[in-house]
Amino acid sequence: MAEYKKPLPAISTLNQPYWDGLKRRELTLQHCNECGKIWYPPAPFCPVCWSRNFAWQKLSGRGKVNSWVVFHQAYFSSFRDNIPYNVAEVELEEGPRLLTNLVAVDNDDIMIDMPVEIVFDDVTDEVTLAKFRPARKP
Ligand SMILES: [Zn+2]
Incomplete structure (x- = not known):
């Protein structure tokens, strides 16, 4: 890794x-x-x-996009290679809202209320982050 x-x-x-x-x-x-x-x-x-x-x-791991922003400036040098990158607030089906990144979608294609589902990103041996991608059609 x-x-x-x-x-x-x-x-x-x-x-x-x-x-x-x-x-x-x-x-x-x-x-x-x-x-x-x-x-x-x-x-x-x-x-x-x-x-x-x-x-x-x-x-369930399912929810919808409540809000998002796209960062065009790297406030941490470790994010420099990722700009422009999104940070989204996802409202889960069960109610709580998580701050996360949306993956497998172009920043220009993100929409309010877009259905999303969780993906698990193993960033280190100890830490797995919850990210979200557009939900697959049932
Ligand atoms: Zn209570």
Whole structure:
């Protein structure tokens, strides 16, 4: 695997299950056992009812593009070879919104509400990132 020079996430005991899930090819987020809320980013309690009674739940990995930007300037030198690159906010079917990159699509072809599905990008031996591509037609 080529050396990965971009910033990596800070993995903590709180968010470890999220990153472990991505390594297994599963998108998992916390699901409140009291009110049913699913949230992101990981937090020690439900943002709606403050319950600490939650479980990590596997999600569909499907969603839609809520918003995006295209960077034409490399704020990190490790991104220089990627400009122009997109950063998108994907709204998952289950509700939470993730910041991610869209792959397998030209930046000019990205559209609001475009259906997308997760792809798993193993950037290091320890870290797998969740990225999204246009959803395949069922
Ligand atoms: Zn709750």
